Amino acid sequence: MPTWSFNADPAGNLWISALVAALPIIFLGIALAVLKMKGYIAAILTIIFASLIAVFFYGIPASIVVSTDILGAVTGLAPIGYVVLMGVFLYNLTVEAGQFEIIKYSISKVSDDQRIQALLVAFSFSAFMEGAAGFGTPVAIAAAMLIGIGFPPLYAAGLALVANSIPVAFGSIGIPITTAGQVSGIHADLIGAMVGRQLPILTLIIPFWVVMIMGGWKAAKGVIPALAVSGISFALAQFIASNYMGYQSTDLIASMFSIVALVVLMMFWKPKDKWSFEGTTAAAAVSDKHYTGGQILRAWSPYIITSIVILIWGRDWFKNLFPASKANAPGNWWEIKFNMAGVHNAILVDGKAQAATYVLNWVTASGTAIFVACVLAAIVLAMGPQRFLGVLGRTFKQLALPLLSIACFLAYAELSRRSGMGNSMGNALAKTGVLFAFFAPFIGYIGVFLTGSDTSTNALFAKLQAFTAKQVHISDVLAVAANSSGGCAAKMISPQSIAVGAGATNMAGQEGNILRFTLKHSLIFVTLIGVITWLQAYVFTGMIPHS
Template sequence: MKWTQVIDPFNAIALSVLVAAVPILFIFWALIIRKMKGYQASLIATVMAAFIALLVYGMPVKLAVLSFAHGALYGLFPICWLVIMAVFLFNLTVKSGQFEIIKHFMASITADRRLQALLIAFSFGSFLEGTAGFGAPVAITAAMLVGLGFNPLYASGICLIANTAPVAFGSIGIPITVASQVSGIPELPISQMVGRTLPILSIILPFYLVTIVAGFKKAREVLPAVLVSGVSFAVLQWFSSNYLGPALPDVIAGLGSIICMMVFLRFWKPKTVWRFANEPAPTFQTDRSYTGGQMLRAWSPFLVLTIMVIAWGMPPIKEVLNAVGQVQFEVPGLHNAILSEEGVALPKVFKFNFLSAAGTAILIANLVVIPLIGLTYREGLKIFGATLNQLKFPVLTIAAVLGFAYIANDSGITLTLAAALANTGFLFPFFAPVLGWLGVFITGSDTSANALFSKLQFATAQSIGVDPVVTVAANVSGGVVGKMISPQSIAVAAAAGDLVGKESQLFRFTVKHSFIMLGVICLITLTQAYVFQWVIPTYELLIAQKTAPVTDLSQGYVYLLALAVLLIALASTIRFVSNRRAQKPTLVN
């Protein structure tokens, strides 16, 4: 069976766009007005998209069913696999009692909720985005803030909003790598262009976050710390993206801003410690301190997590893991069965990279840390079962959302919306980020949005005389502000923040901020295209695909051996310092 996609089924682009937008408009209505549960809204939107694909676009029933199944399968693995492992890690930390020590440590840096939000949601979340990505940063940081005593809605909401700054460089720069492969523009100029857009947002974002949490007046009280956080992050993000490439900006900027904040707060404190008006009286005891060994043990889950996800992102290790533990197959009945409007067959291949997936790295981290934090594997298994029960509805939501995304993409619904924006002519640079925003809203992934629209961005920019790197980078940058309202991201944040069934509240919390930030990026892109053209880097297109060198797996095995030695050394150190001194707090007279 062969079927060709249709971009304008009514031969009237305005009418086609109106019909294509129905499922997306429904999601907005269901979550904002109807206040529907996330999994219900996602399932209904999927049914609507399927009916439009079948009745309007003429997609065969078999292909629609297979497309939904392909998307749902991708939602389960690797996305749900990663989310489950990330939440499991946090639950282990809480159940073992180690999170109480972490809370004490954070309060020892600052008990102020405004600054805790910056350290965890903004800086630590950025670091996690750079290493793991795909939902892990929001899942972990939202759970940490809730554990510290934040209102669950604020915790999940600000973590979603804070996640905008690093998304473009997430997972060791994968979104930009994909944009490069699809558009034919080298990675570095795209990284440079994004790195000359997002730092503007990164400077503003910390103050914006604190204003959301505490109001404008209270945000001004911590302006010095806010500036240290935002400026240090933005400068490091700009430098690394422009001179080191797309792989490390989040890691460097996230760690750098944490260090700068910790140093600054040793010399400066806000006049008053701000906490939520309705939260319980603080339980932090100033006469309690913990040894270095206790602190190392408490932070060991996140330390091991960091080591594992960085290692799993290294190409030599990834190549070994894929060579040993990856099953790749063409989706039966769907592979090459759909033709683009130009007649090109669309490959549909599922990669089950069960070893190199980030979720597997977190699983190994979990197995390593269970004995380190004082739990048995039997107890860990019980906690894992409770985690699965906690996440049953988010897993259903994510699978439904990805099924919806794949039907929308394969039927041509998404391309109809993109074609309308591409017809805006001179104003296209203003609307270019909207394409990225739309792609991330539908798929939940900046990587997927870049795979969808980078070629369209390139061709449209060339046709109107604008440098294509501007619009391709705009697709990346615009996508980051769509992440906070993507149903997939909402489901992940709701699960981590104990808001399952209340996704509509979280969506209403973030949606206006998404539009505000999108507007800012649209204006920046427009000025870059026509006014500040000196910010555009010079580059040469990738003329031809380079021949892939023969892979030498020996380096990957050496890296894995080094990783094993590092983990054994770390585990031994933690066990040694823990056994030297009982895990009891020392009271200071």
């Protein structure tokens, strides 16, 4: 079996290696934003281009490259594609059962103003789903819900992506922070607390930002009380939860507090003028019927059930019922586990062979949790097996191309990690001296763009961030936190997230339009996080938590 020794600087020049490593990303951006290729075509060409660079520039044997691509694609389909599929399936079940009209009615009862609806769905409810599930589910569900209540498809996808950016660091019961702690060797509670002293600054402005995207200052000034309540309540709860209640529950607590605060406000205050997108129908007009509290509760039951099931799935006591098998042992019955032939032990890092083992705990997977919730929801909604399976089949068909895109993008992410391309780019950014504190979030930003996952970027770069921070004499806690915070800003432009948004809004093939919608907001956010990090490193050092 051929082997290859890991080398993140094959050119012997850090900057040249970084530039070559970045070529697939540059190509992908041009393919989507300039050439306006369909997402799945751009994804296929990107992984082919990256594979050629891996073979001819990094000198990796072709068999290792192909095996790595396959491993990444499989990972893209499960667990990530699995979660996306189940998230959209949940929404489709709700529509099939005729309950989405009632959900739209219930939202319009809070307000039939689409500015308020965007705050409730794209910002707060999406953040709750991020904390409970993550991995694409919040964008898929929020974007689909916005479509259902009358938002134009591009705005439904774009607003869901922009509004869901900041909660990403604490997503999936805090998995990104946990991963950062494991990889860097820094206590995860410190990292979570530090992230909770960075992101609330941006959280304060996200509601205002979302409404400004919708209709500019004219739209925003009419709902300033709602923007203030939504942003302040979320930011305050985000800080308190991450610093004093355990980072794992941050998104759940902050989002619920924000929803309750906004609903209470709407009991005593309403916008003077109702606002909606030109040419759309406000959700209040979707039905002349009046629904009882019980009917509304039943309509929301799929999402209530999903939240409860996912919370159970995220608990340690549940996960401990199905523990992971040891590294070199066969998988348990609840695991799909195999060593990827061709790449397993074929890449040597400092002379040590690197394992390439695929493991999926299908019982504790988030996708399984949502599927269980779908089954329970179908029972509550009195949906028979035939209709249930029919909706599942249509969902598969609906998501075929987005799932292909996700598989290709994860293949590229896996290749980037194992080939050293990701390290080439990260190492170049790390060589910026006193400016490193500003650029640290950009390293996490690149990682999330590559992988679509804040967890993955922390796995890739947390150790690098901690090491480099010590070299330039700033806090390693701050640098690792900045990696996760910066990654949040890239979530809205990562190809996987865009593919999810496109799939949920029936915009497959229009991924380039979504990218153009979100790109400038993403760059502004990561720049602001860079400024915040630099100020915390050299001016407001008291904001950094210590053990």
